[in-house]
Amino acid sequence: MRQRLSPTMLGLVLVAALAVGVAGCGGSQRSVSYRGLTIDVPSSWSVNQRSTTPCGVLVPSVLVGPPYPTKTAQCPGLSFRATAVTFGGPDPAPPALGKETRESPNGVPALVSSRLSGNFVDGYTWYSLARFPQKKAWVFVRSTANTSQAARDQADQVLDSVHDS
Numbered sequence: 001m002r003q004r005l006s007p008t009m010l011g012l013v014l015v016a017a018l019a020v021g022v023a024g025c026g027g028s029q030r031s032v033s034y035r036g037l038t039i040d041v042p043s044s045w046s047v048n049q050r051s052t053t054p055c056g057v058l059v060p061s062v063l064v065g066p067p068y069p070t071k072t073a074q075c076p077g078l079s080f081r082a083t084a085v086t087f088g089g090p091d092p093a094p095p096a097l098g099k100e101t102r103e104s105p106n107g108v109p110a111l112v113s114s115r116l117s118g119n120f121v122d123g124y125t126w127y128s129l130a131r132f133p134q135k136k137a138w139v140f141v142r143s144t145a146n147t148s149q150a151a152r153d154q155a156d157q158v159l160d161s162v163h164d165s
Contacts, residue, residue: 027044037135039139045061046059047062052068061082063086067088086139089132094129101113106163107163109132109134116151123144125151126151139159143155
């Protein structure tokens with residue numbers, strides 16, 4: 001005799017299936033290039049000049065180029081749920097997030113550090129920083145998701161896509 005799922009269990013299975021379906025059908029990708037490097041992100045992500053975006057983003061985005069001219073922007077204290085990728089250089093990269101490891105995503109030498117920022121009301125936030133000294137460029141990823149593994153996976157997908165332009 002087959003067991004039936006309770007309504008609660010059936011609901012959880014449907015939600016999980018929908019989440020996998022949405023995550024798995026990321027659709028097309030777009031390439032974003034800067035300082036001789038390219039990253040690939042979902043085409044639904046916005047791409048903005050870093051110099052015109054002083055306060056971060058509310059939707060999944062890539063911020064590219066030199067920084068905002070001053071660090072005196074008045075930014076509200078917002079809870080950012082979106083993955084944000086900052087593609088910077090030649091300005092100095094943020095400080096390492098912990099022990100740096102030497103890696104070569106797609107053959108591009110990098111120094112990579114990362115850390116988990118804990119469990120917040122809006123989920124887990126994973127930070128990854130890859131510095132590319134030969135290109136005088138860096139990629140900083142802030143990814144927030146419902147689980148620490150999902151946040152890390154999102155950040156890893158971005159860093160794993162780095163390649164020469």
